[in-house]
Amino acid sequence: MTQTSDGPVTKLTVRPPGRPRSERADRAIIEATVDLLAEEGGVAGVSIEAVAARAAVGKTTIYRRWPNKEALIIDALAALKEPFPVPVGDSVRDDLVAIARAFMTDKSDKKRLDCYWSIMSGAERYPELIARFNREVIEPRRDVIRRVLRRGIESGELRADLDVEVTLWLIMGAVAHRARAWGAGPVPDDFPGKVIDALLAGIGTN
Amino acid sequence: MTQTSDGPVTKLTVRPPGRPRSERADRAIIEATVDLLAEEGGVAGVSIEAVAARAAVGKTTIYRRWPNKEALIIDALAALKEPFPVPVGDSVRDDLVAIARAFMTDKSDKKRLDCYWSIMSGAERYPELIARFNREVIEPRRDVIRRVLRRGIESGELRADLDVEVTLWLIMGAVAHRARAWGAGPVPDDFPGKVIDALLAGIGTN
Amino acid sequence: MTQTSDGPVTKLTVRPPGRPRSERADRAIIEATVDLLAEEGGVAGVSIEAVAARAAVGKTTIYRRWPNKEALIIDALAALKEPFPVPVGDSVRDDLVAIARAFMTDKSDKKRLDCYWSIMSGAERYPELIARFNREVIEPRRDVIRRVLRRGIESGELRADLDVEVTLWLIMGAVAHRARAWGAGPVPDDFPGKVIDALLAGIGTN
Amino acid sequence: MTQTSDGPVTKLTVRPPGRPRSERADRAIIEATVDLLAEEGGVAGVSIEAVAARAAVGKTTIYRRWPNKEALIIDALAALKEPFPVPVGDSVRDDLVAIARAFMTDKSDKKRLDCYWSIMSGAERYPELIARFNREVIEPRRDVIRRVLRRGIESGELRADLDVEVTLWLIMGAVAHRARAWGAGPVPDDFPGKVIDALLAGIGTN
DNA sequence: CAATAATCGAGACGGTACGTCGCGTCTTGGG
DNA sequence: CCCAAGACGCGACGTACCGTCTCGATTATTG
Numbered sequence: 001m002t003q004t005s006d007g008p009v010t011k012l013t014v015r016p017p018g019r020p021r022s023e024r025a026d027r028a029i030i031e032a033t034v035d036l037l038a039e040e041g042g043v044a045g046v047s048i049e050a051v052a053a054r055a056a057v058g059k060t061t062i063y064r065r066w067p068n069k070e071a072l073i074i075d076a077l078a079a080l081k082e083p084f085p086v087p088v089g090d091s092v093r094d095d096l097v098a099i100a101r102a103f104m105t106d107k108s109d110k111k112r113l114d115c116y117w118s119i120m121s122g123a124e125r126y127p128e129l130i131a132r133f134n135r136e137v138i139e140p141r142r143d144v145i146r147r148v149l150r151r152g153i154e155s156g157e158l159r160a161d162l163d164v165e166v167t168l169w170l171i172m173g174a175v176a177h178r179a180r181a182w183g184a185g186p187v188p189d190d191f192p193g194k195v196i197d198a199l200l201a202g203i204g205t206n
Numbered sequence: 207m208t209q210t211s212d213g214p215v216t217k218l219t220v221r222p223p224g225r226p227r228s229e230r231a232d233r234a235i236i237e238a239t240v241d242l243l244a245e246e247g248g249v250a251g252v253s254i255e256a257v258a259a260r261a262a263v264g265k266t267t268i269y270r271r272w273p274n275k276e277a278l279i280i281d282a283l284a285a286l287k288e289p290f291p292v293p294v295g296d297s298v299r300d301d302l303v304a305i306a307r308a309f310m311t312d313k314s315d316k317k318r319l320d321c322y323w324s325i326m327s328g329a330e331r332y333p334e335l336i337a338r339f340n341r342e343v344i345e346p347r348r349d350v351i352r353r354v355l356r357r358g359i360e361s362g363e364l365r366a367d368l369d370v371e372v373t374l375w376l377i378m379g380a381v382a383h384r385a386r387a388w389g390a391g392p393v394p395d396d397f398p399g400k401v402i403d404a405l406l407a408g409i410g411t412n
Numbered sequence: 413m414t415q416t417s418d419g420p421v422t423k424l425t426v427r428p429p430g431r432p433r434s435e436r437a438d439r440a441i442i443e444a445t446v447d448l449l450a451e452e453g454g455v456a457g458v459s460i461e462a463v464a465a466r467a468a469v470g471k472t473t474i475y476r477r478w479p480n481k482e483a484l485i486i487d488a489l490a491a492l493k494e495p496f497p498v499p500v501g502d503s504v505r506d507d508l509v510a511i512a513r514a515f516m517t518d519k520s521d522k523k524r525l526d527c528y529w530s531i532m533s534g535a536e537r538y539p540e541l542i543a544r545f546n547r548e549v550i551e552p553r554r555d556v557i558r559r560v561l562r563r564g565i566e567s568g569e570l571r572a573d574l575d576v577e578v579t580l581w582l583i584m585g586a587v588a589h590r591a592r593a594w595g596a597g598p599v600p601d602d603f604p605g606k607v608i609d610a611l612l613a614g615i616g617t618n
Numbered sequence: 619m620t621q622t623s624d625g626p627v628t629k630l631t632v633r634p635p636g637r638p639r640s641e642r643a644d645r646a647i648i649e650a651t652v653d654l655l656a657e658e659g660g661v662a663g664v665s666i667e668a669v670a671a672r673a674a675v676g677k678t679t680i681y682r683r684w685p686n687k688e689a690l691i692i693d694a695l696a697a698l699k700e701p702f703p704v705p706v707g708d709s710v711r712d713d714l715v716a717i718a719r720a721f722m723t724d725k726s727d728k729k730r731l732d733c734y735w736s737i738m739s740g741a742e743r744y745p746e747l748i749a750r751f752n753r754e755v756i757e758p759r760r761d762v763i764r765r766v767l768r769r770g771i772e773s774g775e776l777r778a779d780l781d782v783e784v785t786l787w788l789i790m791g792a793v794a795h796r797a798r799a800w801g802a803g804p805v806p807d808d809f810p811g812k813v814i815d816a817l818l819a820g821i822g823t824n
Numbered sequence: 825c826a827a828t829a830a831t832c833g834a835g836a837c838g839g840t841a842c843g844t845c846g847c848g849t850c851t852t853g854g855g
Numbered sequence: 856c857c858c859a860a861g862a863c864g865c866g867a868c869g870t871a872c873c874g875t876c877t878c879g880a881t882t883a884t885t886g
Contacts, residue, residue: 614820
């Protein structure tokens with residue numbers, strides 16, 4: 001820190017010497033990575049070489065920023081992450097349906113959904129990736145459901161003795177598994193509603 | 207079935223000419239495949255090269271039997287597959303809990319469960335694999351639940367207007383997702399019971 | 413040595429197990445190397461990648477045979493080496509002229525001459541290369557001149573007190589330097605004769 | 619020639635605006651280049667990167683002065699170039715021997731000789747370099763020999779029908795080739811004398 | 825003295841080649 | 856005909872330099 005400044009210091013980080021890293025390259029690399037992740041359908045389909053080619057960037061430029069493919073994809077993930085609003089509708093039931101529907105079809109574009117599952121596929125080869133993905137993308141969304149459930153308990157719409165975590169697994173599990181559609185065809189439009197209603201009413205006779 | 211033929215039985219199956227394939231190799235390959243699938247935690251971790259090395263077998267010996275990795279793993283899967291009995295207990299509730307518990311922890315060893323999830327992870331890189339896996343391993347187990355649910359409807363233990371398929375997704379989803387335990391730690395012993403009870407009673411206040 | 417043979421052993425080397433190395437690849441690689449050496453005009457112009465591409469061969473196949481570029485070029489050199497006949501003409505003078513002319517223009521194709529100088533260029537970056545080149549290609553040719561000179565001394569055509577090595581440097585030096593034609597244009601046809609004649613007669617007045 | 623101007627002399631050269639180029643950098647770069655040329659033993663061993671590192675200078679500082687490596691080395695060469703006096707001794711023979719010896723061992727240090735051959739090695743990868751080197755360093759020295767030869771012809775010490783150019787190739791070739799000493803060890807002290815004497819007397823028996 | 829302008833070192837840029845690894849396939853001699 | 860061994864062509868890996876291109880900082884001269 002070479003400044004002898006007086007007054008409130010505002011510059012907390014000094015720019016390092018030399019040519020600064022190109023933000024254009026940053027963006028191009030992340031975009032190329034996300035595109036390949038969605039198109040190739042899996043972490044394995046994303047090669048640094050392909051990313052470099054598509055981003056019109058030298059491999060060096062990628063390796064200067066990320067030590068390996070996993071790290072690159074983790075950061076590309078961040079580009080997918082975006083705040084998921086807590087819905088506050090008239091009823092908890094409608095909110096849960098809305099969340100389920102959003103999660104299954106993702107209101108944003110197809111690319112994002114493709115990436116989600118591409119990442120889940122690669123899974124265990126890239127444990128750090130899956131961990132961060134859960135922490136930064138999945139868990140926030142689980143938390144949204146958690147809040148709605150707690151609101152429901154307080155408002156009396158849901159049972160007071162509800163086990164929130166168990167309910168979370170029921171909702172997330174049904175939604176995520178069905179969305180994956182392992183050979184079961186596209187998700188019917190009324191599926192989210194049916195799931196939540198079944199869950200609310202229970203399947204037992206009293 | 208290679209028979210050693212005794213007595214007057216006419217030869218129904220002719221042994222092909224040349225050296226017969228080594229059954230020792232067959233077993234070693236399948237075992238190595240299953241081990242790798244469980245250990246490496248993913249289809250990608252299973253390379254023909256690695257299987258051959260672990261089975262102490264030439265790569266040719268593998269490729270003579272299976273056209274590709276996918277086919278090999280499918281057959282290795284069969285080694286894991288075993289009949290899943292339809293439980294007929296005193297109550298449908300107990301049966302469902304038993305099924306859920308069995309599915310999550312699997313009666314047999316850890317290896318089997320690891321393989322299940324390794325395969326699910328591989329996902330769309332190996333569509334044929336996942337398809338056959340669903341058909342031969344998953345669907346039979348879903349069918350067991352289906353039967354129990356139908357029995358519950360008939361016996362009056364479950365609601366008459368129950369949507370069986372939706373219920374299936376709820377049970378299977380919760381169970382499978384939780385078993386995968388994406389960072390959530392080991393499955394508590396009472397989890398299956400809690401899930402089924404929550405589902406039976408419903409989470410809404412009538 | 414696993415053979416229990418009787419009689420005179422002829423098989424001195426047993427073929428190693430596995431698929432034998434492709435002689436076609438051997439040839440293609442050497443040829444591609446020589447071509448590139450001649451065309452690109454320098455060791456630096458020969459890249460393993462380019463050799464592999466031109467020979468329609470994987471890089472692995474090259475690296476399996478040679479540890480690095482230097483080693484490859486050394487062996488490619490051997491393909492250029494071919495016996496240089498000791499001329500036995502009517503006079504030592506004519507023989508020397510013939511040798512000089514052959515060395516400058518090389519009776520074989522242009523490619524060989526290009527390679528010679530390409531190798532000499534790379535020189536110090538590849539000391540082992542230049543050493544072997546001298547030993548296997550240059551020195552044999554020097555030896556041819558040496559023999560002719562000795563014959564001349566015996567026959568009385570050359571001075572008895574001739575220093576053979578010094579004479580060698582004179583002949584080889586003039587020839588090689590002029591052939592290199594550092595900006596001096598193509599070698600005139602009568603140059604070899606002029607050099608040898610000047611050398612024979614001496615430049616001094618008695 | 620940057621003059622510091624004194625007295626009434628009108629300014630003939632105007633110092634350009636802005637920060638003047640560092641003469642320290644100039645010197646450091648040239649010195650580093652010469653050192654690398656001698657040490658690495660070849661044009662290829664001289665990389666701008668290496669020069670910049672050794673001169674403790676930014677690469678920009680080099681590229682601002684010279685458009686490419688070739689140009690840099692050409693200028694570095696100039697630092698080596700120094701007038702080569704035409705010897706006028708008692709006899710042409712002694713003069714030739716002196717020149718030959720000087721050329722082989724070079725009065726100045728080892729570094730200079732190393733550079734000479736490093737440059738000659740680089741050859742056709744750097745045609746402009748070799749051309750200028752010949753023009754500015756080699757040819758002047760050839761010219762010195764040329765003058766001595768002409769003087770010898772006039773004085774009757776050398777044959778009147780002498781082909782000066784051919785003789786030049788003989789002397790320069792022997793000297794240069796032997797100095798390069800491709801594996802032939804250090805140059806014996808009496809080599810120059812022997813070469814010139816052999817050339818003067820001729821190797822033939824009249 | 826402030827403005828101007830070319831310099832400086834540092835280091836990122838796109839690119840090419842390196843030598844290595846693992847893939848799935850092919851091709852041997854021997855059992 | 857099977858088996859092991861291992862070479863084949865291929866493609867991606869991560870590294871090292873290359874020559875070029877910005878940067879902020881420095882250092883002279885000029886208005």
